[in-house]
Amino acid sequence: MTYDIAIVGAGIAGAALAAEVAPHAKVLILEAEDVAGYHATGRSAAFWEETYGGPAVQPLTAKSRALFDAGGFLQPLGSLHIGREQERGLIEDMLAQFAGTGVDLSLVDPRERIAGLRPEWNLAVWEPSCAYIDVAALHAAVLSRAKKAGAELVLDAALTGATRTGDRWRLDTKAGSFAAKILVDAAGAWADDVAAMAGAAPIGISPFRRTLVQLRVDPPVPDDAPHVAHIGGDFYFKPEAGGRLWLSPHDEIPSDPGDVQPEELDIAIAIDRLEQAVDWRIERVERSWAGLRSFAPDRLPVYGFDDSVPGFFWCAGQGGFGIQTAPAASLVAASLLLGTEPDPLVADIDAARYEPARFR
Known part of the structure; x- marks a missing residue:
């Protein structure tokens, strides 16, 4: 079976993106650990704080607020x-x-x-406006949305090799080999390692x-x-x-x-x-x-296709603001990944400032 999109990493970055793209594509999520969100996501004391990350991150945080409120994931804090x-x-x-x-x-x-x-x-x-985020509930909700839309999650599937032939990736993991048209690097701390494995130049995450x-x-x-x-x-x-x-x-x-x-x-x-x-x-x-x-070197997230390796998409470098920006960031990344018009909620966000080409 060839998947349309394979996402490496089932933390908040990969899971939230999968939830947005799974209704439109056949999606595989590869997670190295035996549980999703074991590292940064599972250890976060996250709070929604609009000033955190600076003015260039603030639009993603602000646009995420309505989706957090709708899901009941926030508690007042200040x-x-x-x-x-x-x-x-x-x-x-x-x-x-x-x-x-x-x-x-x-x-x-x-x-x-x-x-x-x-x-x-x-x-x-x-x-x-600062609020406490129920990270566990948020992560569980986006994973559930992704699965209900048809995404498949494979645990204990650390990536060991990535080779592109024609328009397909062969992805070797500890759980077996898989094929996909697009490889998404949502591997957090391992993002540059995954990129190097796929033949892409590390960004310096x-x-x-x-x-x-x-x-x-x-x-x-x-x-x-x-x-x-x-x-x-x-x-x-x-x-x-x-x-x-x-x-x-x-x-x-x-x-x-x-x-x-x-x-x-x-x-x-x-x-x-x-x-x-x-x-x-x-x-x-x-x-x-x-x-x-x-x-990333400029402390902004990285969303977009690599400009030198076909079919390789970055969704990484989200620092400590990855959870508070996840709802809006996943919409921005999904439109870049699918090549569609952005969701109206994030249509006025300048996605170009987050694309990996800024480092080349």
């Missing part, structure tokens, strides 16, 4: 971007960056919103480790507390059920693709940075984990 007097310039830069974009931002005193915040943290931008820690603190964190991020990028934290706190040192440690684990030093750094911001007492670390975030 976000405080906090700083000290010496970081006033960063606060002003953030407001200037998003002026005219429609993002609702305002200056507030963070000490009135976060009990226990140390007095030197006197500046903040309030982003009320680099994976970085991100650490998360679940803490018990005293006093307990209220469930209605907002997400809080340092304007300088040194940490962020958010409430978790039962008075817990999820904390990250906002680290980006270059890493090889793989099953990454948290390092004790990064956990210690995260706690130290938290203690410099609040006077809460750390009772205990309940658990910690790490995931990979993969960025």
Whole structure:
């Protein structure tokens, strides 16, 4: 059997794209692990934050909101971007960056919103629209849509070879060999490896480790507390059920693709940075984990056909914003992949800024 489209990777990028194209083509999804979404998707503490990723990513995030709301995947959260007097310039830069974009931002005193915040943290931008994403439900929903439309998911199918003859790909995997007209690289941290296997020049998509820690603190964190991020990028934290706190040192440690684990030093750094911001007492670390975030050199996603290898399509480099942009990004990528007019929801997004040809 020859599939119209074979997608390598069943994380949020591959699964969401499969859901959009499966009604129009015969789709195969090849996943290296024994469960879909094991790596970046399954380890995400994702939240929908319109400013995250910068102004060039913001259109994808904004257009995704309606689809998230329709599916019931969001819970109100709100976000405080906090700083000290010496970081006033960063606060002003953030407001200037998003002026005219429609993002609702305002200056507030963070000490009135976060009990226990140390007095030197006197500046903040309030982003009320920030919301927590139910990542597991979202991922399950797009995979279900893809399967109902006829897409086939094969697990334990790590790609070991990709050879194009004529207008067909022969794809060798640990689960056997398959044939497809188009090969989609949605392999996340492994995107450049898959490209090289298929004879395409790697773009320079680099994976970085991100650490998360679940803490018990005293006093307990209220469930209605907002997400809080340092304007300088040194940490962020958010409430978790039962008075817990999820904390990250906002680290980006270059890493090889793989099953990454948290390092004790990064956990210690995260706690130290938290203690410099609040006077809460750390009772205990309940658990910690790490995931990979993969960025292209310009930190924008990559959607489109490779300009030197026929039938090879990129859907990668989605960094830490892949989940919050997935609904709109999959519509953009699907129109490029199928050669159709874009969905009206994303018709005003300039897809050319995300195409791989910008690196050639």
